[in-house]
Amino acid sequence: MVDVDALLAAVTSGYAAEHLPAWPDPWGGASPDDAAYSRCTEPERYEILFRRTAAWLTELARVPGLRVEPVGEVGALSQGELPVARGWRVxxxxxxxxxxxxxERDEPMPVVTFALAEAEVVLERQPDCGCDACDGGSETMLKAVDELFVEVLTSPVVVVRGEDGRWEARWSRMTAGAGGSPGPPRPAMELVxxxxxxxxxxEVDLPRGARVWVSQPWLGPAPGEGVASPT
Incomplete structure (x- = not known):
């Protein structure tokens, strides 16, 4: 059995060896000033996310039973005006x-997105905004990346999306919630x-047209089968 704590330690060590930039939460718990919401200072610093992701991919490629493969046609994964520059399928x-x-995308700033099976089923995106007001410091972003990988490795992950993609519910042992615009057709807690x-x-009763994605833990017992089909 792979020790996830040891895996995380190896990622952290490999990343630290690169001596990359780091910065604290610029607000220290205080409310950002209004001007910060329209300002993005040094967007290139978010490239540290690419290096943290690379450290994870390097370590995961060494784990028996896991595969890390480049996505050849990343253009097909682009959404609107946000083209994908590089991609991997783990x-x-x-x-x-x-x-x-x-x-990963480079413009208008470095961003890394994690999606389950399909590009639209987004589990995590960092930075989640990129403006100075939403900057919580480098450690906050790196921790979000780490937690996403640990979540997929150790927990079931279930995503339910409305037929039009306007609402979504999600559950794992590490996170749970539901929302959308307009909101889900049923109470959020019911969908969770x-x-x-x-x-x-x-077996559960879901709103008509809902789609379901189920992924069991990669490094633990895996009952059932992965599903990505209309309900």
Whole structure:
């Protein structure tokens, strides 16, 4: 069994060896000034996210049963005016798992997006905004990347999306929630509970047209099968 703590330690060590820039939360818990919402200071510093992701991909490629493969046609994954520059598909040979897409873009600033099986099923994006007001410091972003990988490695991940993609519910042992615009057709907690039951292999009643993605832990017991089909 792979020790996830040891894996994280190796990622942290490999990243630290590069002596990359770091910065504290510029607000220290205080409210940002209004001008900060329209300002992005040194956007190139967000390239540290690419290096943290690279450290993870390097370590995961060494784990038996996991594969890290470049996505050849990244242009097909572009959304609107946000083209993807590079991409990788990380997958496990365990039954019931779905691949993780790691997608990087360079413009208008460095951004890394993590999606489950399909580019639209976004689990995490860093930086989540990029403006100075939303800057919580470099450690906050790196921690979000680490937690995303640990989540996929150690927990079931279930995503339910509305037919038009305007609402979504998600559950794992590390995060849970639901929302959208307009909001979900049912109470958020009801949909989150449905996601948890789906992870356990139970049959649930979902809103008409909803789509479901289920990925069991990559490094743990994996009952059931990965699903990415209309309900």
């Amino acid at each position: 997958s496990s040979d365990r039954p019931g798992t779905l691949p993780l897409l790691v997608l 509970a449905a996601c948890r039951r789906i992870a356990a292999g139970e």
